[in-house]
Amino acid sequence: MRFSMLPQVFAQMFKKPFTNKFPAKYTPDSTTKFMENVQNGKTQIIPPVPPPEGFRGKIQYDKEKCIGCQLCLKVCPSEAIEFKPEEKKIKIYLARCTFCSQCNDICPVNCLSMSKDFLLADTDKYSKELTVE
Amino acid sequence: MSKATTKTSYQLPIGPIHPALKEPVMFEFEIEGERIVNVDVALGHVHRSIEWAGTKRNPVQILYLAERICGICSYCHPMCFALGVEKIAKIVVPDRANYLRIIHAELERICSHILWAGVAAHEVGFDSVLFLTWQMREKALDLTEYLTGNRVTKAITMIGGVRRDITEDMHPKILETLDYFKENFEKLRHVFLDDKTFMLRSQGCGILTKEDALKLCAVGPTTRASGVKKDVRLDQPYFAYGDLDFDYVTPDVLTGEVNGDVYDRIIVRLLEVKQSIELIEQCIKNMPAGEIVAEKKIAKLLATLKKIKGEGIGRMEAPRGEVFHYVKLNESDAPYSWKVRAPTYSNILPWIPMLKGQQIADIPIVAASTDPCMSCTNRVAVVHKNERHILDKEMLHRMSVEKTRRLMT
Numbered sequence: 001m002r003f004s005m006l007p008q009v010f011a012q013m014f015k016k017p018f019t020n021k022f023p024a025k026y027t028p029d030s031t032t033k034f035m036e037n038v039q040n041g042k043t044q045i046i047p048p049v050p051p052p053e054g055f056r057g058k059i060q061y062d063k064e065k066c067i068g069c070q071l072c073l074k075v076c077p078s079e080a081i082e083f084k085p086e087e088k089k090i091k092i093y094l095a096r097c098t099f100c101s102q103c104n105d106i107c108p109v110n111c112l113s114m115s116k117d118f119l120l121a122d123t124d125k126y127s128k129e130l131t132v133e
Numbered sequence: 134m135s136k137a138t139t140k141t142s143y144q145l146p147i148g149p150i151h152p153a154l155k156e157p158v159m160f161e162f163e164i165e166g167e168r169i170v171n172v173d174v175a176l177g178h179v180h181r182s183i184e185w186a187g188t189k190r191n192p193v194q195i196l197y198l199a200e201r202i203c204g205i206c207s208y209c210h211p212m213c214f215a216l217g218v219e220k221i222a223k224i225v226v227p228d229r230a231n232y233l234r235i236i237h238a239e240l241e242r243i244c245s246h247i248l249w250a251g252v253a254a255h256e257v258g259f260d261s262v263l264f265l266t267w268q269m270r271e272k273a274l275d276l277t278e279y280l281t282g283n284r285v286t287k288a289i290t291m292i293g294g295v296r297r298d299i300t301e302d303m304h305p306k307i308l309e310t311l312d313y314f315k316e317n318f319e320k321l322r323h324v325f326l327d328d329k330t331f332m333l334r335s336q337g338c339g340i341l342t343k344e345d346a347l348k349l350c351a352v353g354p355t356t357r358a359s360g361v362k363k364d365v366r367l368d369q370p371y372f373a374y375g376d377l378d379f380d381y382v383t384p385d386v387l388t389g390e391v392n393g394d395v396y397d398r399i400i401v402r403l404l405e406v407k408q409s410i411e412l413i414e415q416c417i418k419n420m421p422a423g424e425i426v427a428e429k430k431i432a433k434l435l436a437t438l439k440k441i442k443g444e445g446i447g448r449m450e451a452p453r454g455e456v457f458h459y460v461k462l463n464e465s466d467a468p469y470s471w472k473v474r475a476p477t478y479s480n481i482l483p484w485i486p487m488l489k490g491q492q493i494a495d496i497p498i499v500a501a502s503t504d505p506c507m508s509c510t511n512r513v514a515v516v517h518k519n520e521r522h523i524l525d526k527e528m529l530h531r532m533s534v535e536k537t538r539r540l541m542t
Contacts, residue, residue: 002328002329003328003329003330004323004324004328005259005261005262005265005324005328005330008261008320008324009261012261018271051278052275052278052279053279054279054282054297055278055282055283056282056283056288071432074191074432074435075191075193075194075431075435076194077190077193077194077195077196077197077198078197098197098286099283099286099288100197100286100288101282101288102193102197102288102431105296105431106432114282
């Protein structure tokens with residue numbers, strides 16, 4: 001066919017959009033107002049596509065289990081992990097984390113794991129949400 | 134009004150920042166009317182000191198640094214580095230890991246080629262095809278996320294194997310996605326190769342002859358589209374490519390002739406997508422059981438790498454062509470030297486014969502037809518007193534001899 005894309009384009013007009021409209025169908029006028037409304041239960045958020053099994057999201061840290069061996073510091077490619085010598089525990093700065101989960105692999109007591117959280121945007125890189133300890 | 138004017142050529146600079154170019158690169162065209170008479174390419178706007186940063190890190194950390202050399206080839210760079218290190222440390226990779234490595238490499242090739250097809254459609258101003266191809270790419274990314282844990286930075290490489298296994302229960306999802314690709318491949322082939330719009334824009338445009346491709350050492354689909362049978366997977370098989378059944382993809386497989394134009398480069402990339410689907414199927418069918426990594430304990434692996442000395446190279450066929458990593462370990466935490474040669478480096482000079490004689494409007498599609506990746510290529514920046522320098526061939530040769538001597542000591 002000379003213009004083989006045409007049937008595709010016409011067929012597409014009657015199909016549902018491929019994209020998931022997260023978090024709302026149309027961009028809200030004010031993001032803060034939209035978030036307020038969501039918290040008050042006035043509007044509904046369109047949920048994101050659920051991540052699959054084994055997705056590498058925000059790190060979870062089991063402080064009790066940690067023995068302070070510092071192996072994770074050695075393999076972290078972005079040096080996102082800080083050692084606290086007085087407590088012999090670690091602190092992870094998620095603003096630097098590359099989500100490679102190499103620290104999870106090397107940990108001898110399995111005190112680190114990856115959760116499925118990925119909505120981590122923040123204006124302050126040292127905020128409570130972005131530091132794990 | 135009607136004064137006689139003499140025709141002269143004029144200069145047209147395009148770049149470093151330009152909407153038609155995805156990454157910073159500077160072209161200086163000499164134009165006569167609408168026709169390009171001469172081209173000069175200037176690089177070096179995005180030097181990131183990745184090699185230097187590598188010499189401050191241990192090999193396991195470098196894997197993730199290498200991943201960030203290129204966003205699209207985020208698998209072949211760390212894998213190529215791992216191949217180099219494995220050669221030095223004489224690590225024998227388990228059979229199963231070799232097959233798993235092929236599955237990831239071919240999945241990346243599918244992703245990259247489909248992405249390129251979309252970009253090429255966009256460059257000729259055919260944006261509805263861009264969305265069609267990227268819809269397919271979304272499926273490829275979903276599969277990547279399912280197999281590796283993330284969509285782009287896969288973090289699947291480990292020295293001596295891979296980090297995640299593909300278990301029996303994952304096969305249905307892989308096969309389902311491959312079936313989707315096979316169904317849609319025909320659609321894509323029809324749109325790209327039979328459509329009049331594409332034919333008009335790409336046939337006879339940006340021709341790279343076989344002689345030029347050989348002379349300028351072009352790599353990957355760019356050289357195969359000119360009829361040169363060059364593919365690291367077949368020339369010097371790595372992983373388990375030796376066990377698999379496949380052949381060089383040149384445009385004459387489909388059309389019976391080799392022109393070396395943009396249309397041929399589209400053919401080669403599309404056929405390679407098909408080939409990759411077949412290779413993944415073969416791998417899943419023939420994958421042996423066994424370990425997925427040679428040394429499970431990373432702390433032990435790092436301790437062994439700390440004790441060895443030597444140099445090794447890794448070569449791989451990335452989606453864009455041959456990628457080459459040189460590593461030298463010197464009984465310390467960090468490697469003594471690390472050198473990366475991305476495939477685009479070899480594909481820059483072929484731009485000049487391709488662009489000569491073309492129209493101005495064809496610049497974006499011809500430039501995009503080699504699938505350039507400028508940030509991956511930039512390895513050297515000379516900064517000295519804010520002056521502009523030109524290093525000639527003798528100077529560069531002398532400097533490289535000096536560097537080699539420095540490395541040898």
